[in-house]
Amino acid sequence: MIPVKRAAVLLLTRKAETVTPGDGFLRSETMHIPVPSVVRLNRYVPIPRQVGSSPSRRGVFARDDWRCVYCNASAETIDHVVPRSRGGTHTWDNVVAACAPCNHRKSDKTLAELGWRLPRVPRPPSGWQLRGFRGQRRPDPAWEAWLPRHGKERARLS
Numbered sequence: 686m687i688p689v690k691r692a693a694v695l696l697l698t699r700k701a702e703t704v705t706p707g708d709g710f711l712r713s714e715t716m717h718i719p720v721p722s723v724v725r726l727n728r729y730v731p732i733p734r735q736v737g738s739s740p741s742r743r744g745v746f747a748r749d750d751w752r753c754v755y756c757n758a759s760a761e762t763i764d765h766v767v768p769r770s771r772g773g774t775h776t777w778d779n780v781v782a783a784c785a786p787c788n789h790r791k792s793d794k795t796l797a798e799l800g801w802r803l804p805r806v807p808r809p810p811s812g813w814q815l816r817g818f819r820g821q822r823r824p825d826p827a828w829e830a831w832l833p834r835h836g837k838e839r840a841r842l843s
């Protein structure tokens with residue numbers, strides 16, 4: 686998803702074309718163009734994503750559905766799977782949502798030492814999840830056809 690302003694620049698520089706129109710118009714002193722809802726990039730243009738950034742608390746909770754990955758209770762803490770004291774990093778593949786009791790029991794032990802398992806491999810969230818946990822409104826229904834694919838050739842607007 687990209688901001689409307691950025692989409693407008695892509696449209697004006699002919700790097701993208703409107704696939705699905707949105708509501709309203711973008712105005713400046715010299716221009717008056719319809720707001721697009723979905724644009725298609727005519728060639729690959731890098732779109733900055735937050736996925737590569739280091740995980741935020743909210744991000745981890747949102748990705749793990751606000752549930753403890755170990756016992757499925759409501760999560761209120763962030764656990765480093767490989768404890769930081771043991772060289773674990775603060776990266777998406779090493780942070781999970783955990784409830785306070787599990788986090789306390791886990792302390793600075795590894796999963797192998799405890800005999801615990803992760804229900805799934807922690808991964809960076811998709812752009813779709815990131816959008817959700819920025820607390821924004823529901824996505825425009827016109828995006829639905831486009832959302833399952835990510836990509837290089839399509840840009841979505843926020």
Ligand SMILES: [Zn+2]
Pocket residue numbers: 753754755756757758783784785786787788
């Ligand atoms: Zn737990």
